[in-house]
Amino acid sequence: MRAVIAPSRLAGTIPAIASKSQAHRLLICAALADRPTAVACPTLSADIAATADCLRALGADISYENGTFTVSPISAVSSHPTLDCGESGSTLRFLLPVVCALGTEAKLKMHGRLPERPLSPLWEELERHGARLSRPAPDTLAVEGSLSPGDYTLAANVSSQFISGLLFALPLLDGPSALALTGKLESASYLAMTVRALGLFGVDCPFADGAFTVHGGRRCVSPGHVAVEGDWSNAAFWVVADRICGGTLKITGLAPDSPQGDRAVLELAKRIGAGNAVVDCQDVPDLVPVLSVLAAVTPGETRFINAGRLRIKESDRLAAIAELLRALGGEARELPDGLVVTGKERLTGGQVSSANDHRIAMSAAVAALACDGPVLLQGAQAVNKSYPAFWTDYERLGGRVALEDEP
DSSP, X not given: OEEEEEOOOOOEEEEOOBOHHHHHHHHHHHHTBXXXXXXXXXXXXXXXXXXXXXXXXXXXXXXXXXXXXXEEOOSSOOSSOEEEOTTOHHXXXXXXXXXXXXXXXXXXXXXXXXXXXXXXXXXHHHHHTTXXXXXXXXXXXXXXXXOOOSEEEEETTTOHHHHHHHHHHGGGSSSOEEEEEEXXXXXHHHHHHHHHHHHHTTOOOOEETTEEEEOSSOOBOOOXXXXXXXXXXXXXXXXXXHHHHTSOEEEESOOTTOSOGGGGHXXXXXXXXXXXXXXXXXXXXXXHHHXXXXXXXXXXXXXXXXXXXXXXXXXXXXXXXXXXXXXXXXXXXXXXXXXXXXXXXXXXXXXXXXXXXXXXXXXXXXHHTTXXXXXXXXXXXXXXXXXXXXXXXHHHTTOEEEEEOOO
């Protein structure tokens, strides 16, 4: 699908959509709990649906009505299930250790760029503790065997999703385990979200001396009802749009004390707006595409550093955002693990691609607000991964966009 986005100015009030990062975590805890849980989640996305579908495949009974999931937990694990993870890295990396802990033979299907995204060193650590993993096809991961409790070790600077996956899995084992982290932790806020979600379900994972202690045989204890909070990651597009449009938007439904690291968008947008900023992306990689748009229309030079992991997302985001900005008349230069953006007053408009990446597609729409001519975006349907209603909300706020079938 192609979007033809004309220059416009957004104004009005926009409620934040549900955090898919938190929805993944709460749904997994609910599926592993002792009794049913109502999970209030007023908006859905392809990634949230993928996690719900995978949990159903494992044996959970999950329905969705009037903005709420009703999750009856897994009582008997399905035999030889196939889990379709879609393009969701969180779904795959969270549930792979859980499948190994449940001890069922299973296949996990992957789409888009997901088969290319790394699973090491999680793969090796799972096999070291009894799981057997293989790739019978490029898009398929096969799992056999069962995890045993013990001492686990992961590098902390590869992916917090690996650590989160093990924290979901280790309480299911029949003995205590320790999960030691080596090196400097990246995306610490996402790990904090996992620990908080487990805590809501009565599972404590104390961290001391570089390691988590996890007691085995601990099923999650359902609180009965939990609610998914508003999503700072997707609200970031409206935060930047608000700055470009001159303070015309009000975003509701966001918790200022949220464990979501992307709430830092408020402070980072202010810093970039002041000119000549250096942004350390280690804990906020998902903000880089839209903050780069703000940098492109802010006088001065903005340097995004420690962003190498963006090259293995839904697209090579460093390359994709640099290409997008240059196609729209901006100035951007790639670094091996970062980006340098030189700002100017306005962009020109032009033809760009989403690279099948939801954050690139939404960044293009925000960039159109600072363009003198239209933006022609190929692959506009990529927003469905995290924000299916994005184009509807964009138009409701005054954005001018026409969605067309691609020629």
